[in-house]
Amino acid sequence: MIDPDTFVRLGLALAIGLLLGLERGWHGRERSEGARIAGFRTFALTGLLGGVCGWLAGLTTPVILALAFFALAGLLAVSYWVRLQEDDDLGLTTEIALLLTFTLGAASVLGELAPTAAVAVVAALLLSMKSTLHRWIKQIARFELDALFRLALISVVILPLLPDQGYGPGAVLNPYQLWWAVVIVAGLSFIGYVSIRIAGARVGIVATGLFGGLASSTSTTLALARFVRAHQSIAPLAATGIIVAGSVTFLRILILVAIFEPALVPPLALPMGVMAATGLAGAALMHRFGDGEQDTQGDIDGVANPLELKTALVFGMILAVVLLAVHYLREWLGTGGVNVAAALSGVTDVDALTISVSRLVSDDLDLVSGSVAIFIAATVNTAVKAGISLVAGNTRLGLRIIAVYAAVILAGGASLWLGL
Structure with a gap:
């Protein structure tokens, strides 16, 4: 029988993906559907993927989690390289955010719930403060x-x-x-x-x-x-x-x-x-x-x-x-x-x-x-x-x-x- 705590942890992994996806989706809301590298659904699925991989790693071997992380990183690297051919002035914020979402999803299952949720909130806040942070830097x-x-x-x-x-x-x-x-x-x-x-x-x-x-x-x-x-x-x-x-x-x-x-x-x-x-x-x-x-x-x-x-x-x-x-x-x-x-x-x-x-x-x-x-x-x-x-x-x-x-x-x- 599956421990009910597992469902809570997988729910947190999904919630983290939804939170970060909400910010990224709002940030790219004016772009066309195909022009966004990742939006609300992609981040939600990435968080859930991290949670599932963390759960499987706990049942079998940590190698599963490592392979999944490197596979995601490789996929994002290829995607970034393809887009770089069209635009040589690209940031890596969304790619890093996706990797963090996967990691936090895994941490939701394998680690403590409160620190994981706190990191997710801080990450979402940093993503939303882009213009504010840039303005502060200009003042220094x-x-x-x-x-x-x-x-x-x-x-x-x-x-x-x-x-x-x-x-x-x-x-x-x-x-x-x-x-x-x-x-x-x-x-x-x-x-x-x-x-x-x-x-x-x-x-x-x-x-x-x-x-x-x-x-x-x-x-x-x-x-x-x-x-x-x-x-x-x-x-x-x-x-x-x-x-x-x-x-x-x-x-x-x-x-x-x-x-x-x-x-x-x-x-x-x-x-x-x-x-x-x-x-x-x-x-x-x-x-x-x-x-x-x-x-x-x-x-x-x-x-x-x-x-x-x-x-x-x-x-x-x-x-x-x-x-x-x-x-x-x-x-x-x-x-x-x-x-x-x-x-x-x-x-x-x-x-x-x-x-x-x-x-x-x-x-x-x-x-x-x-x-x-x-x-x-x-x-x-x-x-x-x-x-x-x-x-x-x-x-x-x-x-x-x-x-x-x-x-x-x-x-x-x-x-x-x-x-x-």
């Missing part, structure tokens, strides 16, 4: 692509070779952990940076602030403040973008502590969450009742590519300096020295202090002291961004930022006190 400059490849090479090849042990005073300088922190922060920043590069000011300053908070809220604040200098009338809208960027920073802090010291998440979740919520509420009110222009046509520059080696190495050096400063100040002044280091670090960078304190908590610093230090750094950094808005922008912009950020700091301080 060559030097940015080169920077991504260089950092990926250094991270993948060099990172495993770095010694995972401490050096220097208190053994606080661990080459492996230092570079790992650089990779994490640069990767997180690059998500925001690419979003800004792809979207630009065309989607609005508020969206730029959202992505800029991931890239660098300080750089975004400076860039938007300078933009206000040239476009005075957009000060209310720019203030909204700056506050959004600053609010995202608090969520970014939670992401970093979750990566480097998850024990810090509970005591920091309330103050950082309240500060982010207060800032976003202030930004929403400012956006709702602001009197500035709602559309901008200029480009907002000023956020450096975080995957440039220079940018990454500078952050690495800042992190090393902060680690040493925290070590010495704590040695001289006790726990209060960590707070002093937090205040000093917050003037320029909150990420380095967050990572440094997370490492101390992993060793011997208590959670309360660690949470207070990170809150101090975030508060000082927020005040600095308010000052940047006033100095680099204008009074109209700066006063709006100061009012909201004052509420953010007070709300965060009260929630930290209640939580501790």
Whole structure:
């Protein structure tokens, strides 16, 4: 008697073929019947073929599955060669999709159902995003692509070779952990940076602030403040973008502590969450009742590519300096020295202090002291961004930022006190 599970698995193989065939059929819907290499029915049959071959391979020998795959690959190769004689500018997307459909059909019978179905959905999504992906690629400059490849090479090849042990005073300088922190922060920043590069000011300053908070809220604040200098009338809208960027920073802090010291998440979740919520509420009110222009046509520059080696190495050096400063100040002044280091670090960078304190908590610093230090750094950094808005922008912009950020700091301080 055939196991009912087999029918479920063969059904999934057919469903995968139908899913990918639906996308390919829609993509070539305007072509004549004979001009399409494969459509809805072909993909459905290919998925079912993979499932049947996987089933037979399980009953007999895996050779059946291998022979069927190579036979399909050979058939597609001949078909491609014939079409290449008529058109020398052909892609291989449909052929690769057919091979993937066959493979996923076999995996439906021989492997786990959930991962197989997930891969099929992702594949269909990638096929449907052709124009979007091509547009994104056009937005990326060559030097940015080169920077991504260089950092990926250094991270993948060099990172495993770095010694995972401490050096220097208190053994606080661990080459492996230092570079790992650089990779994490640069990767997180690059998500925001690419979003800004792809979207630009065309989607609005508020969206730029959202992505800029991931890239660098300080750089975004400076860039938007300078933009206000040239476009005075957009000060209310720019203030909204700056506050959004600053609010995202608090969520970014939670992401970093979750990566480097998850024990810090509970005591920091309330103050950082309240500060982010207060800032976003202030930004929403400012956006709702602001009197500035709602559309901008200029480009907002000023956020450096975080995957440039220079940018990454500078952050690495800042992190090393902060680690040493925290070590010495704590040695001289006790726990209060960590707070002093937090205040000093917050003037320029909150990420380095967050990572440094997370490492101390992993060793011997208590959670309360660690949470207070990170809150101090975030508060000082927020005040600095308010000052940047006033100095680099204008009074109209700066006063709006100061009012909201004052509420953010007070709300965060009260929630930290209640939580501790």
